[in-house]
Amino acid sequence: MKLPTKLAAGLRMTFAVEGKAAVADAEPNRLLEATTSDDPFEIAGRELATGSAEPGAWARALVAADGDVARSQAEYVRIRVSVLQEQAAKLEAVARAEEAERDRVDQMARDEHESRVRAWAGEQGVAIADAARMWPFRIAKVGDRFVYREYRYERLEDAVAYASKLESKPG
Known part of the structure; x- marks a missing residue:
């Protein structure tokens, strides 16, 4: 114009x-x-x-x-x-709605993770706190031992430390 x-x-x-x-x-x-x-x-x-x-x-x-x-x-x-x-007000409202949706999805993911850890704890016969440490590395409890890949440990701390060391290495 x-x-x-x-x-x-x-x-x-x-x-x-x-x-x-x-x-x-x-x-x-x-x-x-x-x-x-x-x-x-x-x-x-x-x-x-x-x-x-x-x-x-x-x-x-x-x-x-x-x-x-x-x-x-x-x-x-x-x-x-x-x-x-x-x-600007409409854009701000959309941004707030998107943030709320991200928060909702994040909460669902946390809830799902917690549910899986609880199930893992039940399957492994360990406390939920221990299962939360075992879950990321898929450490299993077999009898009185903790198994990570082909390695067996008497203490969970040792299994977690070794698994963390191996998985933090590149490649």
């Missing part, structure tokens, strides 16, 4: 909306340098200054200002700030 020529011809504009100011330089056929700002006032001001206003918002602003370009600029900023804030 093209803004009126005097708007895009190199003005310095300041918009005061809801107590905030958005200042933008407009030069013909040159976009302002992109910023990483999430400030909706800055974004709306930059859109006006570069002639890249959202067509629907600009049309609503012109109608609200009865065609007065100066008033419609301020109205445009109000409209865009409102829309950008709504979009």
